[in-house]
Amino acid sequence: MKFNLASFGAGLLFGIGLLVSGMANPEKVLGFLDIAGQWDPSLAFVMGGAILVGLFAFTVAKQRTTSFLGFDMRLPASDRLDKRLVIGSLLFGAGWGLAGFCPGPGLVALGAGKSGALVFVVAMVAGMGLFEVIEKNRARN
């Protein structure tokens, strides 16, 4: 119960942060990605602000084996720099640049009732499903 409540709270705060920062707006994100046009550096400030806080939190987290609510501390263990990481990130970046949406802002814009966000989120979930299907087939062969 505590775990789910904290999850809901974190999601809510994340969504509010995206709205405050302007990053729920795809046009704002595209303004950052358009370095050859009129460039809007705002996204870099969002990342900077988030990482500033994150640096402290993750420094503390790394020194613990359990969270402050007593759950396992699950930090990613992998440090492999492989093809999957790079190709996956290339595909993601291409999709991000196409419409200005990454997963978080897509969900927030969906909550705001935008029909375009619904189209994006449904396609994104389909893309994730495609990944599972491909991986399952590869494991079988």
Add this chain to the structure above:
Amino acid sequence: MIEIAWDNFTPWSALAGGIIIGLSAAGFILLNGRIAGISGILGGLLVPQKRDVFWRIAFLAGMFVAPLLWMMTAELPPIEIKASYPVLVAAGLLVGIGTRYGSGCTSGHGVCGLSRLSARSLIATLTFMVAGFVTVYIIRHLITGA
């Protein structure tokens, strides 16, 4: 040369929103011991594991509810989606499959990964940023010619 769009640049609200996002990621790792990576949280629902479903829905519901709560007290900031539906479909498919192969997106790699000084996340973030720059360059300056 890079020209700054001073009329659109919003450094203070960007910084404030970024700090709120950082607090969310900080709270999530310190209270629950998990990474606030949206694509991972959502993707995990497609292969549901026992006792690993409800918290994911709770997190995503929080994000979905954020604009609804906002609208009760204030006017929502602009959300302009100019891409056509076919482009949004292509974008969604690429983002969905790409984030799962790359094990993360702007939140998991960009915010959390860089905060914990992960080389893997740095490579991922640089890669998707460059891919985003190139894609927008092609669309706005090579195809559209604006």
